[in-house]
Amino acid sequence: MKLILWDFDGTLAFRKGMWSGALAEVARSYVPGCSAVREDFAPHLQSGFPWHSPQVPHTHITSGEQWWHELSPVLGAALAAVATIPLAHAKQLVPRVRETYLDSRHWRLFEDVVPCLQALTRNGWSHVVLSNHVPELPSLVESLGLGSYVAATFTSALLGYEKPHPQSFRAVLSAFPAARAVMVGDNYFADIQGAQACGLSAILVRKACVHAPTFHDSLATLPEQLAGVQPVVAPDLRLPASPSATGG
Known part of the structure; x- marks a missing residue:
């Protein structure tokens, strides 16, 4: 074979804008007055994803929900910093980021x-x-x-x-x-x-x-x-x- x-x-x-683009779309849609673009988010996504440390296994993650839960602090912190909103509010928007990123239309x-x-x-x-x-x-x-x-x-x-x-x-x-x-x-x-x-x-x-x-x-x-x-x-x-x- x-x-x-x-x-x-x-x-x-490919997904246009990738993670930064998805975050920018969510910020503009759910944060009044926010005009963030993908370039605003890129500096906040240089670490924290599993592939940034490929030498470290993450076999303790056994489900998709757990994977997203562990990524949530990274996405939430980026939203809070760029959209200038409280971290608690930003974390509530993380499920929207997931939906937007996975939308096959993108x-x-x-x-x-x-x-x-x-x-x-x-x-x-x-x-x-x-x-x-x-x-x-x-x-x-x-x-x-x-x-x-x-x-x-x-x-x-x-x-x-x-x-x-x-x-x-x-x-x-x-x-x-x-x-x-x-x-x-x-x-x-x-x-x-x-x-x-x-x-x-x-x-x-x-x-x-x-x-x-x-x-x-x-x-x-x-x-x-x-x-x-x-x-x-x-x-x-x-x-x-x-x-x-x-x-x-």
């Missing part, structure tokens, strides 16, 4: 995604999503019409590990033990270095980096490159997790 591990955000799809697939997936599928490739993302990512993948191409979606929010942590890659390969896999993503640190550290081939897309062994500015050229490729197997990743790997 030939398997592609796809990053999601910035590789397959998300778009890149134009080259579906043609690429179709071509690769015809060439015998299977697909999974592995992304540092929110708990609701599987539903978001479905809502964008990718369900017919993607065999499974793995989100760091529920795995308990952020890329490039090897346990995130282990989760996928343990679910597909017969697969020969390659990683495709737009983040050199999380996607490319993370996969390579686990012995996997990796292809950087959309965001160039001089250190990347292979780069494509579009997915349109991927099917040609991957034609006839037999990706490597990383058997060590299919073993049960060791205490040192899980932080135990």
Whole structure:
């Protein structure tokens, strides 16, 4: 089985404004007189998300509700600072941020995604999503019409590990033990270095980096490159997790 591990955000799809944009939309909608824009929020979101500390597992989080609860102080503090409202009021608006961020109407697939997936599928490739993302990512993948191409979606929010942590890659390969896999993503640190550290081939897309062994500015050229490729197997990743790997 030939398997592609796809990053999601910035590789397959995008949300205009991302987290800063969602916060700005909520602030303007629910705080009278507020005219905040996404650039106002960006400085307040440089830390506090799980992927800002990928070396730290968060396996104590066992549900989507708990994940959002732990993120609430970060989002609430940003709203309070930018919209100049009491922190208690800001925390009451966090559920609105969640709704706004997840609204599929704000998300778009890149134009080259579906043609690429179709071509690769015809060439015998299977697909999974592995992304540092929110708990609701599987539903978001479905809502964008990718369900017919993607065999499974793995989100760091529920795995308990952020890329490039090897346990995130282990989760996928343990679910597909017969697969020969390659990683495709737009983040050199999380996607490319993370996969390579686990012995996997990796292809950087959309965001160039001089250190990347292979780069494509579009997915349109991927099917040609991957034609006839037999990706490597990383058997060590299919073993049960060791205490040192899980932080135990």
